[in-house]
Amino acid sequence: MNTLILMQGLLIMHLTGLTLLAGTTVADYVTFRTFSNQFKTQGEPSDSLLKLMSRLAIVLAIGGGLLLVSGIGLMAVTHGIFMHQLWFKIKLALILILLLNGFLIGNRQIAKLKKGLKQRTAHTDQLVNGAILRLNIFYLLQLAIFLFIIILAVFKVN
Template identity: 40%
Template sequence: MNSYTLLQICLFMHLTGLTLMAGTDIVEFVAFRSILKTYQTNKDAAVHQIGILSRFSVLLLIGGILLVLSGIGFLIITHNAFGNQLWFKIKMIFVLGLVLNGMLMGQKSGNGLKQSLTTGNNVKAQQVEDAIRTMIRFHFIQLCIFFIVVLMAVFKFN
């Protein structure tokens, strides 16, 4: 297999991983906005919807693995041609921001929401709504960072 074919395979994997991750964030952003409205009228349905959303983390994991493997493939095939360019270094900082935001804000918000929901009727509805709003903010931030990362990759400035 020649290096052009390998590069195309890596590009396909990279775009697939990006689509899985960004697509999942879009779905969760829209879903949590809907869940917030549903929670105010039908708490049980909202809790059920949140349970369904928790299964999407597998898609994020698969997308992340595809992005990392294909990114390493790009660097190997191109002999790190992009690694020394300013746009790539800045892009990697934003990618690190995605990961850190996911680990710090995303997990904390998700755990807070789960804790609010498992506490039962003892928790105030306002606490659950605040936790859902935090998840909405988290996904909005993730989408903004994804947008910047894609923008940096398309307009490779020097």
């Protein structure tokens, strides 16, 4: 197979993965905001919105898998030519921050939110409100990191 065609295919996969990740994060954030606004105004959680947020995690995983596989493929095809460039090192660090933020902050806050919604006491309502606040910050940080990664990839700042 022609190396150029392989590289273009991998780049398409990479951009598709990035689009799935960033787009799903936006959709997840909009769903979460709708959920939290509904909870604050009506005092009742929406199970359907929580289920939708859980299903969006599957799309996130697919996007992440595409990014990982295509990124490794691109590194193999280009023989790691970008590894020594500053913009690429920053991009990799930001990807690591995205992952850590998602697993350590996002997943924990979603778990606290679900736990608090199941128990529904005065203490758990405080837990839910705290989780909502931290999830708002989490999503905004994730989106800002995605934006910065895209800016780095376009301008390739060295």
